[in-house]
Amino acid sequence: MIELEGLTKRYGEKVAVNNLTFTVHPGIVTGFLGPNGAGKSTTMRMMLGLDNPSAGAVRVDGMHYSQLKDPLKYIGALLDAKAMHGGRSAFNHLLCLAQSNGIPRGRVDEVLDTVGLTAVAKKKAKGFSLGMGQRLGIAGALLGDPEILMFDEPVNGLDPEGIHWIRNLMKSLASQGRTVFVSSHLMSEMALTADHLVVIGQGRLLADMTMSDFIRQNSRSYVKLRSPQRERLLDVLHEAGITAVEAGSGTLEVDGTSAEQLGELAASHQLVLHELSPQQASLEEAFMQLTAESVEYHAHSDHAGPSAPPAAEGWGDGWQQRKEA
């Protein structure tokens, strides 16, 4: 596992990472999320001993990175896929890494095969596409057969087949009992891959919980109801002390009561329902709700009126209005 304790990084006045304490556990994929500039890369660099913390510590299997003998056998990482000697072939790049970490030569062919680069193993890395570079970086991470893997934006530049491949790779690494820690801005992808989430904003820890708890706690869940006996249904709900909000097109929305309870209530009054559907926000909506206040860099649309909110805050405002309705 990886343990962070009070991890802090200051660049002059700027506190890039602010007193982060959390543990990344084995056997699951942990997603690492945060808006641009939140401090994800800085945190990952400190986890790998590439940057020194201003305060606090990171332990990998109970040790500091610098104490690990042949670190690639403990922790494999993809941080910046372009950070390699472009003049070397893919094979030679991996061979150099293997030789400097006491890893057998035969492992190079194995990882090239795993990432699908065997056919271009002798080609120079500088001629590689972004996606091929990502695959080579992933091969480097897998080289030492480590128990801990860290990937910073691993699907960057990959085509849909490549994205599918990396998703399955991460899940299978976790199912083998390894610790998998991955950052990504692609929320739909993260929702499909991660079991657990660590979310930071402006360097601070905002959430450390399972994917389902995160979505539940940071979004509005409600039940959508439609009935040809709408007025009667409204009366029944009112009598039961349940508040329903009219959402247009004859649809009602109810907070705080389960679909099961609503269905049974309707049935006990012999009311016909055309729709009874629990609604849950997506990871993206939950993420934007939680991080709206810690987004540093807002995009402003030229077409939006002066009173239009920044894109990242739009959902939050709308949600508040709906919640209050």
Ligand SMILES: Nc1ncnc2c1ncn2[C@@H]1O[C@H](COP(=O)(O)OP(=O)(O)OP(=O)(O)O)[C@@H](O)[C@H]1O
């Ligand atoms: N070497 C540095 N010197 C000064 N400031 C830095 C340095 N490295 C990072 N920062 C600042 O620290 C903050 C965190 O940056 P970091 O790259 O860790 O964020 P991030 O979450 O990885 O962002 P992104 O999602 O955009 O990649 C940013 O405000 C950044 O400008």
